[in-house]
Amino acid sequence: MSVPTIFDISKEGRGSFRLPRLDVPNTCNGLPENLRRQNTPTLPQVSELDVVRHYTKLSTMAFGVDNGFYPLGSCTMKYNPKVNEQVASLSGFTDIHPLQDASTVQGCLGVMHDLLKQLCAVTGMDWGTLQPCAGAHGEYTGLKIIRSYFLEKGDVTRTKILVPESAHGTNPASAAVNGFEVVQVMADKRGLVDLDDLKSKLGPDVAGIMLTNPSTLGLFEQDILEIASLVHGAGGLLYYDGANLNAILGKARPGDMGFDVVHLNLHKTFSTPHGGGGPGSGPVMVKKALCAFLPKPDVVENANGDYSFDWGCKSSIGKVSTFWGNFLVFLKAYAFILAMGGEGLKECGENAVLNANYILARLKGMYDVPYGDRCMHEFVMSLSRLKEETGVTAIDVAKGLLDRGYHPPTMYFPMIVHEALMIEPTESESKETLDDFCDAMIELHDIAYKDAQSLRNAPEHTVIGRVDEVMAAKNPVVHQ
Amino acid sequence: MNPYITHTSEDQKLMLKAIGVESIEELFECIPDKVLLKEPVQVGQWMSEHEVVEHIEALAERNVKGVSFLGEGSYDHIIPAAVKAITALPSFVTAYTPYQPEISQGVLQGIFEYQSMICSLTGMDVSNASLYDGASAAAEAAALGISNRRKSNEIVVSSTMHPFAISCVETWAKGRGHVVNVVPEKDGQTDLCAVNDVLNPATAIVIVQSPNKYGIIEDYTGLADKVHDAGALLAIEADPLSLALQKSQAEWGADIAIGDTQVFGIPMGFGGPYCGYMAVKQPLMRKIPGRIVGRTVDTHGDTCYVLTLQAREQHIKRERATSNICSNEALMALASAVHLSLLGWNGVREVAEQCYSKSHYLADGLSRIDGISLAYDKPFWCEFSLRFDDPSKLDGLVAKLLEHDVFAGVKLSEMTRDEKDEGILVVAVTEKRTKQQMDFYIETARRFMA
Structure with a gap:
């Protein structure tokens, strides 16, 4: 079933928007002819009710955490508390211009300063920046800081970044975008960083290593202290990708493990919603030696208790976004941390891990889980055997889940697991939800052996069937 | 009782039993004892929802709305009430990136409509699904320019651009061996002769902005030809609302249109979240960074939408990617699409x-x-x-x-x-x-x- 676009329902002459009457002389013809727009763009001509009905209809064809279980691995789709939205809509924040005089934005600056202090406490780092607008933007910023740190020391030879083969695609991409050469570190039999391989790749040309801990396999890098001492011993730095921080929230801190730079995803760990793709927020936290390289401006508390921006930082990498970052998102994370407190954050980490292990325990007899029978906040199953025996693939099972009202797990990632499904339930979900999901997974497994074709035809109960992605890429139609 | 965790202690016991462990602590035994926290992290004690609201409202009151x-x-523009009402709909707010098209048609179609509006305003052929903001869009344009011309390493930006956009481009270039050439201005406008003088075979892209940092609408007569003759790309950053009056990027002959759609339905919010836009001419379609939604059909032959041209993106290309962008500003893009529909x-x-x-x-x-x-x-x-x-x-x-x-x-x-x-x-x-x-x-x- 397809819905007409907002352009399709447009009608010449229709509209609903009214401005206040112009109360000064109309001089708008003053712009010189050679600078004036010639061509008239096509925008919809619709009533307000048309707009409301159209987009409300579209919203019924979207699926969020509020609609159902979302075990999307590495995305931490936890509940987004409603109070977060309430405080982020206060006009005392939404109606504030980013370049107002500091005396008129003490509330905003206070939130930023408080949040940075909280994030220091959570990560065990010394200070940070809130400017990056997403996780990948944080990676870009954090690696730029590492680059600048070495360049300022005159160490121009450190041009390589080590990245495990199970890393998120953004890790190697962020390293490359910063001009680093990417060197892959292999996993050992346990699925963890292979220490021998790591040793063989460390040297005076290595700037650092990027790790998610736990890894994308949902496994904690047990040798992290040894890894840190090896990397530091070779003169390199450790970068923590915070995508999986939820697993250790309130339980352990990257700063204590030896990491020098950390990026966080406020839209994962700190309960801010993902908005169908954004806005996120990707603060970067660093150890003291790297503070001078943080983007500018810094937010500082003055002796009199007031806050201000400090533009003085000479070694700063500069700016990474237009203003100070996604401020209204900061408020949501701030509200979450205030509501949780130290004890509550720990409960989040604990229950996230409990939930993942519970699903793992219920499904591991039926589905293969190549890396161990314990996990942190997520685990990865392989459907290779199922595919061999029935022809049913990871995507078929995922589409079967759609018919049962679930958002499927992350598919075909990490690449070191074939026919991967990566399941991350988060702490938000009840035992009943987890049980229902497990039952659905078990049912799909049965169906794979009894009626594989029906799964290849799934989904049947969604508004559209499977999509012709090849046609979309071959003959791209990207606007109306 | 933690308001965001649903388990009863009985639930937890049953679950631990099913897992085969005695306690939750046992699940954390893989973490070296040395780094396992013995005390809660120091962020204070929990607050009730009411206390959270009071605390944050008090902070809001320390700001001055003037x-x-x-x-x-x-910019402080009027935002119709319907924009907020629609962008607050829970299935838009709490959805992830639309990886599963069968349950994400609403998000995908909304982005497709946004892309259509951006293409129409700028006159370009392909818009992505949004970037972070206007200044970081300038940095992405620089990256696109460098990747588009072999052996290029120079980015030319006008000194009349937003100072923070220039800073973002300089940050991007830092430590990579790229040169950012900030060309001088003349009478408050980009000095087009100065641009012409610096063009050389290593120039990847020229980035200019109108209205510029002084608010001036710049005159780019002849600029595109000069830039193209030198083998480089031209990107014009523009407040998209200004495109209602001034020439569009396509009308000036640019290859890349960038800017920020904050002016369309997005509150000032002390600087973010905003929404960077980028749209390009057809030849750059497979190089533009970020997500793109395309129209296609499903198994029944019905029209539908899907993330497309993904071979450009970091999750496929990894270290060969020219941009690392993953999350964008989808909900803000939707706000702009709704705003433009209402207006x-x-x-x-x-x-x-x-x-x-x-x-x-x-x-x-x-x-x-x-x-x-x-x-x-x-x-x-x-x-x-x-x-x-x-x-x-x-x-x-x-x-x-x-x-x-x-x-x-x-x-x-x-x-x-x-x-x-x-x-x-x-x-x-x-x-x-x-x-x-x-x-x-x-x-x-x-x-x-x-």
Whole structure:
């Protein structure tokens, strides 16, 4: 079933928007002819009710955490508390211009300063920046800081970044975008960083290593202290990708493990919603030696208790976004941390891990889980055997889940697991939800052996069937 | 009781039993004892929801909502109520990136409509699903330029661009061996001769902005040809609302259109989240960064939408990717699409025209005052720059108006940290400002300068 676009329902002459009457002389013809727009763009001509009905209809064809279980691995789709939205809509924040005089934005600056202090406490780092607008933007910023740190020391030879083969695609991409050469570190039999391989790749040309801990396999890098001492011993730095921080929230801190730079995803760990793709927020936290390289401006508390921006930082990498970052998102994370407190954050980490292990325990007899029978906040199953025996693939099972009202797990990632499904339930979900999901997974497994074709035809109960992605890429139609 | 965790202690016991462990602590045994926290992290004790609201409301009250004549990348425009109502719908707010098209048609179609509107306004062929903001879009344009021309390493930017956009481009280039060539300005506009002079076989891209940091609408006659003849790309950054009046990027012959759609339905919010836009001509379709939604059909042959051309993106290309962007600003893009739908072309044009008339009214009133003049006698539409003969008078007037919760404008030197900009005040006037507010500004200035 397809819905007409907002352009399709447009009608010449229709509209609903009214401005206040112009109360000064109309001089708008003053712009010189050679600078004036010639061509008239096509925008919809619709009533307000048309707009409301159209987009409300579209919203019924979207699926969020509020609609159902979302075990999307590495995305931490936890509940987004409603109070977060309430405080982020206060006009005392939404109606504030980013370049107002500091005396008129003490509330905003206070939130930023408080949040940075909280994030220091959570990560065990010394200070940070809130400017990056997403996780990948944080990676870009954090690696730029590492680059600048070495360049300022005159160490121009450190041009390589080590990245495990199970890393998120953004890790190697962020390293490359910063001009680093990417060197892959292999996993050992346990699925963890292979220490021998790591040793063989460390040297005076290595700037650092990027790790998610736990890894994308949902496994904690047990040798992290040894890894840190090896990397530091070779003169390199450790970068923590915070995508999986939820697993250790309130339980352990990257700063204590030896990491020098950390990026966080406020839209994962700190309960801010993902908005169908954004806005996120990707603060970067660093150890003291790297503070001078943080983007500018810094937010500082003055002796009199007031806050201000400090533009003085000479070694700063500069700016990474237009203003100070996604401020209204900061408020949501701030509200979450205030509501949780130290004890509550720990409960989040604990229950996230409990939930993942519970699903793992219920499904591991039926589905293969190549890396161990314990996990942190997520685990990865392989459907290779199922595919061999029935022809049913990871995507078929995922589409079967759609018919049962679930958002499927992350598919075909990490690449070191074939026919991967990566399941991350988060702490938000009840035992009943987890049980229902497990039952659905078990049912799909049965169906794979009894009626594989029906799964290849799934989904049947969604508004559209499977999509012709090849046609979309071959003959791209990207606007109306 | 933790409000965001649903388990009863009985649930937890049953689950632990099913897992085969005695306690939750056992699940964390893989973490070396040395780094396992023995105490809660120091963020204070929990607050009830009511206390959270009171605490944050008190902070909001420490901010001052004033009559704002501030611009430079963030503008106080009218936002229809329906924009907020629609962008607050839970299935839009709480959805992830639309990886599963069968249950994400609403998000995908919304983005497709946004892309269509951006293409239409800019005259370009392909828009992505959004970038972070206007300044980071300039950095992405630089990256696109470098990746598009073999052996290139130079990025030319105009000194009349938003200072923070220049900074973002410089940050991007840092440590990579790329050169950012900031070409000088002439009479408040990009010096096109200077651009021409620096073009060489290593130039990847020229990035300019109109309206520029002074609010001036720049004249790019002949620029695209010069840039293309030199083998480089041309990117024009533009406030998309200004495109209602001024020539679109396509009409100037640009290859890349960038900017920020904050002006369409996105609150100022102390600087974010906003929404960077980028749209390109057809030949760059497979190089543009970010997500793109395409139209296709499903198994029944029905029209539908899906993320497409993903071979460009980091999750496929990994270290060969030229951009690392993953999350974008989808909900903000939706806000802009809804805003543009509510306004329509007539509404957008009327807003732009009111900005024009009102800003000229204020500029006229202020520039008649002794000691204040227009910094440049050049076309502008919603934002203009004043020069104060005595820079200390500028500070004084800004402070005077601040006493009345009127934000007079942006002191340019505070953004550029450049002495030559001292005495320049950049003033923005949106359709939201009234004659009464502007007359108060003029009258206060007249008395103060006397």
